[in-house]
Amino acid sequence: MARLTNSPRFALDPMLPQRFVVERxxxxxxxxxxxxxxxxxxxxxxxFAPGQFNMLYVFGVGExxxxxxxxxxxxxxxxxxxxxxxxxxxxxSRLKPGDxxxxxxxxxxxxxxxxxGGHDIVLxxxxxxxxxxxxxxxxxxxxxxxxxxxxxxxxxxxxxxILYKKELARWRAHFDxxxxxxxxxxxxxxxGNVGVATTLIRRAPFDPxxxxxxxxxxxxxxxxxTQELLRRGVDSSRIFVSLERNMxxxxxxxxxxxxxPQFVCKDGPVFALKRVEKLLNTWEV
Amino acid sequence: xxxxxxxxxxxxxxxxxxxxxxxxLIGPQLQDGAIVYDQLEKPEDLPLGWQDVQDKGSYRLHQxxxxxxxxxxxxxxxxxxxxxxxxxRLWRAKxxxxxxxxxxxxxxxxxxxxxGVRACELSAIEIQNKVFLGGxxxxxxxxARRQGAFIVAVNCTQAGGNCFCASMGTGPKVETGxxxxxxxxxxPSRHYFTVEVGSEQGAxxxxxxxxxxxxxxxxxxxxxxxxxxxxxxxRELDNSGLKEILYASxxxxxxxxxxxxxxxxxxxxxxxxxxxxxxxxxxTDLSGQEAERLRHWDSCxxxxxxxxxxxxxxxxxxxxxxxxxxxxxxxxxDQFGSSGCVGCGRCITWCPVGIDITAEATxxxxxxxxxxxxxxxxxxxxxxx
Amino acid sequence: xYKQTIDELLVRHSFFAGLDPRxxxxxxxxxxNEKFSAAGYLARxxxxxxxxxxxxxxxxxxxxxxxxxxxxxxETLQEGDILGWSWLFSPHRWQFDAKALTLxxxxxxxxxxxxxxxxxxxxxxxxxxxxxxxxxxARLQATRLQLLDLYGTAD
Numbered sequence: 057m058a059r060l061t062n063s064p065r066f067a068l069d070p071m072l073p074q075r076f077v078v079e080r081x082x083x084x085x086x087x088x089x090x091x092x093x094x095x096x097x098x099x100x101x102x103x104f105a106p107g108q109f110n111m112l113y114v115f116g117v118g119e120x121x122x123x124x125x126x127x128x129x130x131x132x133x134x135x136x137x138x139x140x141x142x143x144x145x146x147x148x149s150r151l152k153p154g155d156x157x158x159x160x161x162x163x164x165x166x167x168x169x170x171x172x173g174g175h176d177i178v179l180x181x182x183x184x185x186x187x188x189x190x191x192x193x194x195x196x197x198x199x200x201x202x203x204x205x206x207x208x209x210x211x212x213x214x215x216x217x218i219l220y221k222k223e224l225a226r227w228r229a230h231f232d233x234x235x236x237x238x239x240x241x242x243x244x245x246x247x248g249n250v251g252v253a254t255t256l257i258r259r260a261p262f263d264p265x266x267x268x269x270x271x272x273x274x275x276x277x278x279x280x281x282t283q284e285l286l287r288r289g290v291d292s293s294r295i296f297v298s299l300e301r302n303m304x305x306x307x308x309x310x311x312x313x314x315x316x317p318q319f320v321c322k323d324g325p326v327f328a329l330k331r332v333e334k335l336l337n338t339w340e341v
Numbered sequence: 342x343x344x345x346x347x348x349x350x351x352x353x354x355x356x357x358x359x360x361x362x363x364x365x366l367i368g369p370q371l372q373d374g375a376i377v378y379d380q381l382e383k384p385e386d387l388p389l390g391w392q393d394v395q396d397k398g399s400y401r402l403h404q405x406x407x408x409x410x411x412x413x414x415x416x417x418x419x420x421x422x423x424x425x426x427x428x429x430r431l432w433r434a435k436x437x438x439x440x441x442x443x444x445x446x447x448x449x450x451x452x453x454x455x456x457g458v459r460a461c462e463l464s465a466i467e468i469q470n471k472v473f474l475g476g477x478x479x480x481x482x483x484x485a486r487r488q489g490a491f492i493v494a495v496n497c498t499q500a501g502g503n504c505f506c507a508s509m510g511t512g513p514k515v516e517t518g519x520x521x522x523x524x525x526x527x528x529p530s531r532h533y534f535t536v537e538v539g540s541e542q543g544a545x546x547x548x549x550x551x552x553x554x555x556x557x558x559x560x561x562x563x564x565x566x567x568x569x570x571x572x573x574x575x576r577e578l579d580n581s582g583l584k585e586i587l588y589a590s591x592x593x594x595x596x597x598x599x600x601x602x603x604x605x606x607x608x609x610x611x612x613x614x615x616x617x618x619x620x621x622x623x624x625t626d627l628s629g630q631e632a633e634r635l636r637h638w639d640s641c642x643x644x645x646x647x648x649x650x651x652x653x654x655x656x657x658x659x660x661x662x663x664x665x666x667x668x669x670x671x672x673x674x675d676q677f678g679s680s681g682c683v684g685c686g687r688c689i690t691w692c693p694v695g696i697d698i699t700a701e702a703t704x705x706x707x708x709x710x711x712x713x714x715x716x717x718x719x720x721x722x723x724x725x726x
Numbered sequence: 727x728y729k730q731t732i733d734e735l736l737v738r739h740s741f742f743a744g745l746d747p748r749x750x751x752x753x754x755x756x757x758x759n760e761k762f763s764a765a766g767y768l769a770r771x772x773x774x775x776x777x778x779x780x781x782x783x784x785x786x787x788x789x790x791x792x793x794x795x796x797x798x799x800x801e802t803l804q805e806g807d808i809l810g811w812s813w814l815f816s817p818h819r820w821q822f823d824a825k826a827l828t829l830x831x832x833x834x835x836x837x838x839x840x841x842x843x844x845x846x847x848x849x850x851x852x853x854x855x856x857x858x859x860x861x862x863x864a865r866l867q868a869t870r871l872q873l874l875d876l877y878g879t880a881d
Contacts, residue, residue: 066479070479072431072445074444075441088838094499111878113623115434116434116623116629116632119621119623119634129460138826139650142650155440156440156441158434182876182877183876187639212877213876217877240872242797242799243797244789244799247827248802248803250787250802250828251802252868252876255801255864255868259805273877275870275872276876301647302648304639307478309473309637310619311619311641312618312639314641314672316672317671319676323475335591339591340655340660341654341664
C-alpha cells in the first residue's frame with residue numbers, strides 16, 4: 057500500500073513530558089500562585105511567544121494546561137501563574153523548590169504583539185486573565201517606542217485578589233503606560249475604582265480607530281468587553297481574545313477543546329475575534 | 342496489474358502466506374450474536390453464511406442461503422480499535438532521587454493484516470490518517486500501527502438497511518488505500534474472489550498463492566454485484582451545502598427534540614469508525630512510587646468532556662448532540678478537509694433509541710428557512726435587554 | 727461667568743450632545759458648580775434627591791450600608807460621569823450614599839426646576855428620560871456582571 061511519509065516529528069512523542077524542577081514557588085493572592093521552573097536538561101529550550109501555554113504534570117496526579125506568564129525575552133525564568141482550584145493545581149501549589157514537574161509545550165497561538173506595532177494597545181483583563189497577558193505587556197514594554205498609547209485595564213474580584221500588585225504599581229509609575237485597575241467589590245479602605253472591568257473601557261485613553269485590543273478573562277467578561285470595545289468604535293478585526301477549553305493533549309488529538317471548527321489548543325488559545333465572534337455568542341459551544 | 346482471480350480454496354494459503362510474513366490476521370467472525378473483528382486463524386473462522394439485518398436501533402443476524410464469507414455489512418467494531426486502541430499506556434514514570442524518571446512506551450507494530458475492510462472503513466482509516474498524521478504533530482502509536490498494517494479490502498455486494506456510503510462518496514466500491522481488494526462471487530458451482538492489486542506488497546504476496554488472471558466475464562459479474570449494492574442503500578444524506586446549513590443552525594429547535602430522545606450514552610461515538618476523541622488517566626501504584634499515563638477513548642456525550650473550572654461548557658444533552666452531529670458533518674470539513682461521516686450507519690444501528698443522523702440532518706435542512714427567521718427574532722429580543 | 731462655563735461644559739459632554747441650544751441654555755441655568763473635599767458627601771441615602779451631578783474632577787464612591795458591615799462600595803464614578811437619577815422618579819430620594827474619595831468638583835443641576843420643565847415640555851422630558859435610561863442600562867449591565875461574580879471560586 058501507499059506508504060505514509062515521515063514527518064520530522066516522527067521520532068518524537070509529543071505526549072511525553074520533559075522534566076522540570078521547581079526553582080521557586082510563591083503565593084500571589086489567597087488562591088493564586090506562581091511557579092518558576094527550570095529544565096533538568098539544562099540545554100532544553102523553553103522559548104515561547106506571549107499567549108502560549110504549557111501542559112504541566114504533577115507526578116501521579118495529572119496534567120493541565122497553564123498559560124506562560126513570564127517575560128518571553130528572559131530565557132532564565134519560566135513562570136506560570138495559576139489558581140489552586142483543581143486537584144492538579146492544588147497539588148502543584150504544595151510543591152517545594154527542588155520538586156519535579158513534567159512539562160510539554162509551548163503550545164498554541166500567540167497575541168499579535170508584532171503585528172500590533174504602530175498601533176495603540178488596549179489590554180483588557182479580568183481575574184487570573186492577567187497572567188496570560190503579562191508576557192504580551194512585557195514584549196510591548198520592551199519595544200515601547202514601536203507602539204502608540206498603551207493601556208492596561210484590569211478587573212479583579214476584590215482588592216485582595218489583585219494579581220502582581222507590586223508590578224502593577226511599577227507599571228503605573230511608567231509615564232508611557234496607562235494602568236487602570238478596578239474591583240467588583242470593596243470596603244472603605246480601597247481607594248481605587250469599583251465596578252466591572254468593562255466600565256473602564258469607556259474612559260480609557262486610546263484611539264478606537266487605531267487601537268488593537270487583547271482581551272483575556274472569563275468568557276462572559278470577554279463577551280461584554282468586546283461589546284464595549286465595539287461600541288467605542290474598535291473594529292472587530294483588531295480585537296483578540298484568549299479562550300479556555302478542556303484539554304487533554306494540547307496537540308489536536310483528544311478533541312476536548314473544540315470550539316466549532318477550531319481546536320483551542322492549536323488554532324488558539326488566542327483568536328482574532330472575527331473568527332470566533334458568532335460562536336462566542338452561541339450557547340454551550 | 343490486471344484483475345486477478347482467487348478461488349475460495351486458495352484462501353487458506355493466502356492466510357498462511359500472510360502469517361508467514363509475520364502478520365497477525367484480524368477479520369470478521371461470529372461472537373455473541375454479532376459479527377466482530379478479532380484474530381483469525383483460518384478461512385472457516387469467517388462468518389460463513391451469515392448476514393446482518395440492520396435498522397434504526399436494531400441489529401440481527403440471519404442465516405443466508407449461501408456460504409458467503411463476506412455476506413454481512415458492518416458490525417459494532419471498526420478497525421479503529423486496532424489502529425487507535427480503546428486503551429493505551431502513553432508512558433510510565435518512576436520516583437527517583439531527583440524526582441521522577443520518565444519511561445517512554447515502546448511503539449508497538451503488531452503487524453496486523455486486516456481481512457475484510459469495507460470501502461467506508463477504508464475511508465474512515467484515511468480520515469483518521471489525517472487526524473493523527475496530517476497535522477504538525479503526529480501520533481507515533483497510530484503511525485506505527487498504521488504503517489505496519491496489510492489491508493485486504495472487500496467490496497460490498499449488498500448494502501445494509503442503515504448504509505449510505507453512496508451518498509458520502511465513500512463506497513460501496515473500494516478505490517484506494519488497500520493492498521489487495523477482493524470481490525466475493527458465489528456462482529452456482531464456484532465460490533471465488535476477483536482481486537485488485539493496490540500495492541507492491543499486495544502483488545508480492547499474491548505471487549505466493551495460486552491465482553490466475555480474471556476473465557472479462559468474471560470481472561463483469563463482480564462489477565455487477567457491486568453496482569447492485571450501490572443501488573440498495575438503506576439511507577441517504579444530501580451533503581450539498583450541509584456545512585453552511587449546520588453552521589447556521591446552532592439555535593435550531595430540532596436540537597431540543599433530539600435531546601428528548603438522546604440518552605447521551607455515547608454509543609454512536611464508540612462505534613463510529615472516525616470518532617477519535619480520547620481522555621487521559623493518571624494512575625499510581627499503591628506505594629506511590631510508580632505512575633503511568635493511560636489514554637482511553639472518550640465521548641463528547643459525557644458531561645465531563647467539556648469541563649473547565651466553573652462547570653461543563655456543554656452541560657445540556659442538546660448541546661452535546663449538536664456538537665457531535667455538527668462536528669461530524671460540518672466542522673470536520675474545516676478541520677480535515679472532508680466530512681467526518683463515511684455513511685457506514687453504525688451510529689444509527691447501535692443507538693439504543695434509534696436516532697438516525699441522516700434523518701436529523703435532513704430535518705434541519707428542511708426547516709432551515711423557518712429557523713433563520715426565528716433566530717433573527719431571538720437575537721433581536723436579546724439585544725434589547 | 728459661571729453660566730458660560732457650564733454652557734461650554736454641556737456642549738462638549740456626550741450626555742447632552744444633540745440637545746437644542748435653547749435647552750442647553752435652560753439646563754445650564756439650573757446648574758451650579760460645587761466642590762467637595764475628600765470624605766464629603768454629594769448625596770446621602772434617604773435624603774431628598776433634588777439634583778443630579780456632572781462630575782468634573784475627582785472620584786466619587788457609591789456606597790451602600792448593610793447592618794453589621796461597613797459601607798460597601800458598589801461603584802466608583804469619575805470625571806465626566808453623571809451621578810443621580812432619583813430626582814426624576816418618585817419618591818425623589820437618594821438610594822445610596824455618594825462619597826467623595828478625593829477632592830471632587832462637580833456641577834449640580836437643580837432637579838426640582840428641571841422636573842417641572844419636563845412636566846411642562848414632554849419633548850424635553852423624553853430627551854431626559856432617554857439619556858438617563860442609557861445610563862441606567864449601562865449601570866444595570868455592569869451590576870449584572872458584578873452579580874455573576876466572574877472571578878469567584880466555584881468550588
